[in-house]
Amino acid sequence: xxxxxxxxxxxxxxxxxxxxxxxxxxxxxxxxxxxxxxxxxxxxxxxxxxxxxxxxxxxxxxxxxxxxxxxxxxxxxxxxxxxxxxxxxxxxxxxxxxxxxxxxxxxxxxxxxxxxxxxxxxxxxxxxxxxxxxxxxxxxxxxxxxxxxxxxxxxxxxxxxxxxxxxxxxxxxxxxxxxxxxxxxxxxxxxxxxxxxxxxxxxxxxxxxxxxxxxxxxxxxxxxxxxxxxxxxxxxxxxxxxxxxxxxxxxxxxxxxxxxxxxxxxxxxxxxxxxxxxxxxxxxxxxxxxxxxxxxxxxxxxxxxxxxxxxxxxxxxxxxxxxxxxxxxxxxxxxxxxxxxxxxxxxxxxxxxxxxxxxxxxxxxxxxxxxxxxxxxxxxxxxxxxxxxxxxxxxxxxxxxxxxxxxxxxxxxxxxxxxxxxxxxxxxxxxxxxxxxxxxxxxxxxxxxxxxxxxxxxxxxxxxxxxxxxxxxxxxxxxxxxxxxxxxxxxxxxxxxxxxxxxxxxxxxxxxxxxxxxxxxxxxxxxxxxxxxxxxxxxxxxxxxxxxxxxxxxxxxxxxxxxxxxxxxxxxxxxxxxxxxxxxxxxxxxxxxxxxxxxxxxxxxxxxxxxxxxxxxxxxxxxxxxxxxxxxxxxxxxxxxx
Amino acid sequence: xxxxxxxxxxxxxxxxxxxxxxxxxxxxxxxxxxxxxxxxxxxxxxxxxxxxxxxxxxxxxxxxxxxxxxxxxxxxxxxxxxxxxxxxxxxxxxxxxxxxxxxxxxxxxxxxxxxxxxxxxxxxxxxxxxxxxxxxxxxxxxxxxxxxxxxxxxxxxxxxxxxxxxxxxxxxxxxxxxxxxxxxxxxxxxxxxxxxxxxxxxxxxxxxxxxxxxxxxxxxxxxxxxxxxxxxxxxxxxxxxxxxxxxxxxx
Ligand SMILES: Cc1cc2nc3c(=O)[nH]c(=O)nc-3n(C[C@H](O)[C@H](O)[C@H](O)COP(=O)(O)OP(=O)(O)OC[C@H]3O[C@@H](n4cnc5c(N)ncnc54)[C@H](O)[C@@H]3O)c2cc1C
Numbered sequence: 001x002x003x004x005x006x007x008x009x010x011x012x013x014x015x016x017x018x019x020x021x022x023x024x025x026x027x028x029x030x031x032x033x034x035x036x037x038x039x040x041x042x043x044x045x046x047x048x049x050x051x052x053x054x055x056x057x058x059x060x061x062x063x064x065x066x067x068x069x070x071x072x073x074x075x076x077x078x079x080x081x082x083x084x085x086x087x088x089x090x091x092x093x094x095x096x097x098x099x100x101x102x103x104x105x106x107x108x109x110x111x112x113x114x115x116x117x118x119x120x121x122x123x124x125x126x127x128x129x130x131x132x133x134x135x136x137x138x139x140x141x142x143x144x145x146x147x148x149x150x151x152x153x154x155x156x157x158x159x160x161x162x163x164x165x166x167x168x169x170x171x172x173x174x175x176x177x178x179x180x181x182x183x184x185x186x187x188x189x190x191x192x193x194x195x196x197x198x199x200x201x202x203x204x205x206x207x208x209x210x211x212x213x214x215x216x217x218x219x220x221x222x223x224x225x226x227x228x229x230x231x232x233x234x235x236x237x238x239x240x241x242x243x244x245x246x247x248x249x250x251x252x253x254x255x256x257x258x259x260x261x262x263x264x265x266x267x268x269x270x271x272x273x274x275x276x277x278x279x280x281x282x283x284x285x286x287x288x289x290x291x292x293x294x295x296x297x298x299x300x301x302x303x304x305x306x307x308x309x310x311x312x313x314x315x316x317x318x319x320x321x322x323x324x325x326x327x328x329x330x331x332x333x334x335x336x337x338x339x340x341x342x343x344x345x346x347x348x349x350x351x352x353x354x355x356x357x358x359x360x361x362x363x364x365x366x367x368x369x370x371x372x373x374x375x376x377x378x379x380x381x382x383x384x385x386x387x388x389x390x391x392x393x394x395x396x397x398x399x400x401x402x403x404x405x406x407x408x409x410x411x412x413x414x415x416x417x418x419x420x421x422x423x424x425x426x427x428x429x430x431x432x433x434x435x436x437x438x439x440x441x442x443x444x445x446x447x448x449x450x451x452x453x454x455x456x457x458x459x460x461x462x463x464x465x466x467x468x469x470x471x472x473x474x475x476x477x478x479x480x481x482x483x484x485x486x487x488x489x490x491x492x493x494x495x496x497x498x499x500x501x502x503x504x505x506x507x508x509x510x511x512x513x514x515x516x517x518x519x520x521x522x523x524x525x526x527x528x529x530x531x532x533x534x535x536x537x538x539x540x541x542x543x544x545x546x547x548x549x550x551x552x553x554x555x556x557x558x559x560x561x562x563x564x565x566x567x568x569x570x571x572x573x574x575x576x577x578x579x580x581x582x583x584x585x586x587x588x589x590x591x592x593x594x595x596x597x598x599x600x601x602x603x604x605x606x607x608x609x610x611x612x613x614x615x616x617x618x619x620x621x622x623x624x625x626x627x628x629x630x631x632x633x634x635x636x637x638x639x640x641x642x
Numbered sequence: 643x644x645x646x647x648x649x650x651x652x653x654x655x656x657x658x659x660x661x662x663x664x665x666x667x668x669x670x671x672x673x674x675x676x677x678x679x680x681x682x683x684x685x686x687x688x689x690x691x692x693x694x695x696x697x698x699x700x701x702x703x704x705x706x707x708x709x710x711x712x713x714x715x716x717x718x719x720x721x722x723x724x725x726x727x728x729x730x731x732x733x734x735x736x737x738x739x740x741x742x743x744x745x746x747x748x749x750x751x752x753x754x755x756x757x758x759x760x761x762x763x764x765x766x767x768x769x770x771x772x773x774x775x776x777x778x779x780x781x782x783x784x785x786x787x788x789x790x791x792x793x794x795x796x797x798x799x800x801x802x803x804x805x806x807x808x809x810x811x812x813x814x815x816x817x818x819x820x821x822x823x824x825x826x827x828x829x830x831x832x833x834x835x836x837x838x839x840x841x842x843x844x845x846x847x848x849x850x851x852x853x854x855x856x857x858x859x860x861x862x863x864x865x866x867x868x869x870x871x872x873x874x875x876x877x878x879x880x881x882x883x884x885x886x887x888x889x890x891x892x893x
Contacts (some may be wrong), residue, residue: 030785051779067766069806070708086786122780129782131775131835133798140789156785158799165802172774179770200670239702273675276684277706383730386675449779492749504687515728541669548690553657554698554756557690 001256001614003627004018005113006410007111012633016115017412020443023454024461031056034142034460037219040247041174043441044424045225050173053182055453058250061174062189062206064241069171070637071238072227073444078284079145079155081439082120087144088137091152093117098634100439101275103149104404104432105586105602107259107610108637109629111411112429119450120442124156124214126449130169134158137256146331147437148285155438160284160376166441170448189215190559192482194222194420197474200465201420205478207486209559211554212251214482216470221419221459223452224250225444228403228425230263232567232574233519234511236400237269237282244570245564247407247426252303255415256408256612257623258428258568260480261578264435264587265382265520266401270384271353275508281384285437288326288333290361290370291394293317295345295354305347305355307395316340324641331434331600332641334398335520339446341397348395355393362390398520402440404431404578404586407625408549408612412455413447416612418463421455423447428610433586486551489561493547500546503561510537511572518571518578523591527579538568573613573622580624583607597642604636645671646738650685652697653745658753658761664743674734678721679704679711680879681733699758702832704729709805712812713758714745719809727807727870745814751819752853762808764854765822767775772846773826774885775835788834802829802862803871810865810873823851824881825873831884848885 008019018596026034034057038049038533041063063071085091096117101108124142128134135143135157144153158165177183188209193217195203203218229244230236251257268283295312301308316336318325329338337354340346347353366389378389384396407415407422409429414421424444430440469475492500517530541564549555584600585607586592591635593601609626616622647670649866655662669688672681679701701711706727713728715721721731736742744758752760780792802825810821825846830836837842859878 033888047779054778064709065710066762067806070710072701072703072708074708075703075705084785106737122782125782126777128785128788129777129835131833133795133802133829136790136792136795138792140791143792158802161707161803164805165799167653168802172769173777173779175770176774176776180765185766187766187818203880206872235833237709241702274673276673276680277681278677278680281764361851384677384732386732386734436761448746473731478847496885497691502687502690538883541850546690548693554759556698557696566879574874617760626648 001612001625003408003416003625004410005610005627006412008411010437012110012114015111016118020454023458023576026457026460027268028056030083032058033341034058035219036059036456037217037222038062038225039204039223039256040071040225040227040426041171042071042073042225042227043170043225044442044448045169046071046167046174048225048423048452049183049444050170050177050276051449051453052456053177057061057456059177059183060186060202060219061104061183062186062191064188064190064209066187068174068185068187069168071167072242073167073441074164075239076441077160078147078247078281079157079162079438080123080166081147081154081438082124082442082520083117083154083553084121084124084154086142087153089152095152097122097152099150100430100436101432101634102637103434103436104433105610106604106627106631107432107585107641110631115451116430116446119446122450123442123445124397127166129173131325132158132165144221145256149436163441166445167495190562192562193478194250195474195478196214196253196417197472198466200418202468203470203475205475205482207482208433210554212555213495214479218475220465221421221456223421223423225406225423226426228406229567229570230400230403231399232511232571233514234507235272235280237266237279237280238536240279240541241632243566245566247422250407250415250417250420252615253417253512254615255417255420256614257573258407258408258610258612259405259577260574260613261581261588262433263400263575264330264382264399264402264404265334266335267330267398268356268396269399269625270381271348271395271397272350280402282399283381283394283396285330287356290522291326291356291358292360293326293333293354293356295340295347299344305357314345321641328641331520335589337396339518353395353397353498356396357393358389359393378635386406399412402435404433404435408610411451412458414455414459416461421451421452433588439635486558486562487566488542489545489558490551492543492545492548496547497546499544501540501544503545503547503557503564506537506541506545507560507567510568513537514571514574514636517638518575520587521589521591522578527575531575531579532567532574541565541568556587572598576622576624577613578613580611581607599640602638608636617632644674646674646733646736646740648672648736649739649741651741652686652757654697654757656756658755662754662857672733674732676733677729678715678730678731678733679703699731706730707805709807710790711805712747713810714747716743719747719812720870722844723870724766725870727805729842746764747808748809749811749817749856751817752808752811760808761815762806764856765806765819767825767854768819768847768850769826771850772839772843775829775830790834794832797807798832800830801825801832801873801877804873805871808872809868809870811856813864815862815864816859816860818859819851819856820859820878820881821869821873823847824877827884828877828880831880840884841892844881844884844888845892
């Protein structure tokens, strides 16, 4: 597997311009001859589909949900970053670049991150022009808020629904192109396979979720914008349909998978309350501005939190990190919460929670001020838990939230399969080992609106592609593979459910294994034991899973089974990747790699690289390749929050 | 926290053109901490283990924003709690021994695909006919070039908060899509960016709405009452004004 990052020459600030100038173009009249498949309609896929269609390409777009507007991006709350410097507080492209690369703990490419910062401002302009109702100041100018990892106010927002509004903007642009006939939209389709002809991506095979039909589509190139794989852990803040299937199918056909173990665990989520729990809800981390995190000092202290006097409380973040206190970064807050619970000090019915207490803030600022800041979050919390944070402390616990890892792409966003591109959360490109708040939305839209069209023209302009048809061998083989896999999934079900397992039971089992061993803190022993346990779970799944119903109809159990089957395979490279990375960095602590003060210790000498996994066939051990990271413009520094 | 026993009557229908009927299921020991959809998950897991076909229902984000979930519970879209989607409805809203009648959103324009799962693509086609500002990517003016007063932006945001779930249509005695359509028309006609195409937009979206088989508005206000995002029927008044102005100016 060859990893050529294709980083353009020139000074950092000139690379993108140089690259655009050196890239090939496709003449407007010729663009309609090209067909492009886009899988996914989140921020990345919807914006890419609309933009490419506007430019004249014929686009076919696919999504799982019943409407492109319902992609998981819709759930993003907080905001989107841009280097507008509307607040004249010293922001710049250079600073946004620096904060993002530092936030990623120096595990991403300088050139990619710099380009992201460069195009960030155009994203805001684009969204405003579409009618996205961003928050405004009384004078009519755009309002900003600040987010973690930055000392400037550069986050644009639309109430607590920024993802929704940005997605509806991209969806409206997409809808306009559907109306014009430039985009053919395929809702309720799940991509099951990517089809290669002459080593290039030339189409996909999908399952129609309504009819169960297996369908084949051809194109000149394929773009994947299929989101993140956080649901490998079963419980996460991701939407239920979020999956690794599209990326994993591509991986098995030859696309390198980068840093699969880089997963972000968000510290402030509503804790799990029972084994029926289906997903976790994020509470904005802005709450840590006023909330104090604590657990009882004594193990097994069952008193109501309001009855526990200060002397018996352990404000562990304030004690351990006097200068940052409750505002330590996400990974530090998450890890410490887990540590307290592992010590047996967790609270709530499951003892997997810590308190986030607003009593002192309310005493200091008054209830009204606190409600103005957090009223909607308090309400949401109360709706879910039936407890008011005004009367007793909130309970929070970390949850899987975002996956920095993803398909390896070069500067053009092309995977190691020619003609197959990856955009948004499903690629690995810009966030290194940790993503800063409000930068995933930025990256999705940067990729879709402003980056991919250059790559598309350059790819089509430099390659001459022969005509393909869905009756070609490659398509028929891919179709057979998909049908074979579905039949294999269904093979245990004829005899009824007795002695079988359900899809969810296996999903929970693999999720727990990953959470326990490949979560925020990892060690060699745990990872090795997880790796040893995986084959048995996989075997149980394939030999015992019971899936009611048929394939040629709506079958939600079958849909989930297909996704879980891929998570089971994928889990192996997650664990192997975590094992191979013997340093702590970004979101994860490798327990063997700590400072004397028990803080994360990065190891630049040995691990300043992207780990890229190559599939070697079912049952064969995957191979890891390295893309060495080169820092010419920034000097990696160690973080300290003491 | 406590457990309750429930009697569920759920609409089962195999396909769009097959007949449907209510089936009764007893479901015991449901924690009141569960969300409504988690209760359905528990039911489905139970049905699966009994070798029966689980109930098909749409859902995705499970935090009230994607607009994918929604059924009618005891006659009310998204159930008894105000301003929530079905995924945010918690079982503490019900009592031990309650009977819950659960059926899909019904409308001529929303064909049932299976059980509680319906096809709302008519909403997409309404948006496709004009629910946008026709700008291409790139070459747009600076975000601050046109000031927008905060109250205007807030009003546009109130309308833009629509999640397209279809509860409004399911609750309207006429099956009208006026609240949905008016929310998009309002958002764009309130903002300076939406001015250029304002007349054509109203005409096209209303025409598509009619063509898709949605009914007329007769001010029943049921839509507003069930809307999980509190979209106001003032938007409908605004749409009516927009439409009238458009008819007068475009002939
Ligand atoms: C609760 C929450 C809050 C967040 N808040 C913020 C925030 O404030 N700021 C920020 O910057 N980021 C935030 N994020 C992260 C951000 O929302 C996501 O990273 C981003 O939206 C991902 O966009 P995407 O376009 O890459 O993918 P997605 O939006 O996940 O879209 C994936 C698309 O691919 C389709 N798809 C997937 N698999 C297949 C398949 N096999 N076949 C066919 N189609 C498929 C899906 O149908 C969907 O259309 C948040 C995330 C969560 C969970």
